[in-house]
Amino acid sequence: MSESFDRLVRALRKLPGLGAKSAERMALHLALERQDDAREIAAAISTALGRVTPCPECAGLSEDGELCAICGNPGRRQDAICIVERSSDIAAIEKSGAWRGKYHVLGGKLSPLHKIGPDKLNLAALSKRIEGGGVEEIILALSNDIEGEATCHYISERIIGGREIRLTRIGFGLPSGSQLGFADSGTIKSALESRKTF
Ligand SMILES: [Zn+2]
Structure with missing residues (x-):
């Protein structure tokens, strides 16, 4: 038994469309079987949390509070x-x-x-x-x-x-x-x- 593992399962269950069984399978995959993948995912989430922002014009995906590539494109x-x-x-x-x-x-x-x-x-x-x-x-x-x-x-x-x-x-x-x-x-x-x- 692992308290940290249970915590990971509980956290994953917050993802939309992920049931108890899938969350458990995913947690096992991340925490035990494929730790390299898990580290990459953790780093990607951390970077995205710091940089991804809504575009100030259209509210679509953008970075660092800048206009997105579509709003900033004069050719559109x-x-x-x-x-x-x-x-x-x-x-x-x-x-x-x-x-x-x-x-x-x-x-x-x-x-x-x-x-x-x-x-x-x-x-x-x-x-x-x-x-x-x-x-x-x-x-x-x-x-x-x-x-x-x-x-x-x-x-x-x-x-x-x-x-x-x-x-x-x-x-x-x-x-x-x-x-x-x-x-x-x-x-x-x-x-x-x-x-x-x-
Ligand atoms: Zn935009």
């Missing part, structure tokens, strides 16, 4: 924003190569059931970006489910209001309730290309 469309739930959605869309504009990460979607109201999402920053002017097009790339739908309506009515901005939504090519991260590049590309006015 500056007048178009694709709104996504998570940073991982940006990676999925980028892989498809079908979007040359910018992004905005909400950090989730509205969900009364999980007590996620507008104040819990990155909406104030979105308002600010829109009020700053120069935005001509906004794409809603949110989940194709009831909560995603409610979030789209909130953004359309409360954030964009009566502004002259072309508002479209993708997701019609994606299976219901799917998350972008699980869709392949071809599916994302056609969903983007067939986006509809919202």
Whole structure:
């Protein structure tokens, strides 16, 4: 028996989607069988904790408080924003190569059931970006489910209001309730290309 091992299992169980059995198997792998891997993982986590920050503009992944590579790229469309739930959605869309504009990460979607109201999402920053002017097009790339739908309506009515901005939504090519991260590049590309006015 090892108290440190038990502590590692308890810590690993905090990872999303990791049950008791998997956490135990992983802890054994890290602490006993593959200590070199474990040291590398520990070092990577430590570095990431110190350096990874949300981009001050889009809230996507960045480093040391700087603009991310997309927001800082003058070659991207500056007048178009694709709104996504998570940073991982940006990676999925980028892989498809079908979007040359910018992004905005909400950090989730509205969900009364999980007590996620507008104040819990990155909406104030979105308002600010829109009020700053120069935005001509906004794409809603949110989940194709009831909560995603409610979030789209909130953004359309409360954030964009009566502004002259072309508002479209993708997701019609994606299976219901799917998350972008699980869709392949071809599916994302056609969903983007067939986006509809919202
Ligand atoms: Zn950014």
